[in-house]
Amino acid sequence: MQHSSKVFSGDSKSLVTTGLHTYLCDAVDFCNTNTQTGDRCVISESYESLTGREEYFTIMSWIKQTENWT
Numbered sequence: 001m002q003h004s005s006k007v008f009s010g011d012s013k014s015l016v017t018t019g020l021h022t023y024l025c026d027a028v029d030f031c032n033t034n035t036q037t038g039d040r041c042v043i044s045e046s047y048e049s050l051t052g053r054e055e056y057f058t059i060m061s062w063i064k065q066t067e068n069w070t
Contacts, residue, residue, distance in 0.1 A: 003027040004046040004055055010038030020046070024059065035064040 005027040007016040017034050021027040024043070031041035040063045044055040 002046050002048075003059065004044045004053075005030050006042045006044075007031060007034050008040045008042070010036075010040075020053075028060075031062075032064075037064055037066050039064050 003021045003024050003026070005019045005021065007018070008014065009016055016039065019027065019030040019034075021030060027043045031043065035041055040061065042061045043059045045057055045059060046053055046055045048054075
């Protein structure tokens, strides 16, 4: 099993980048590194089958919010 991460632009219609990771923590780090405010990240479980890579279900999804540090 691997984890597929996808970053969508703020309008959630265009795919910005994708990644394939062995560990869930690497997929989360990839999303945090490659998103800007308003972008949506989706991490799914994926398997390699005889017909190609298949994604089975979404593990987590979030929209990056602005960070307010005081």
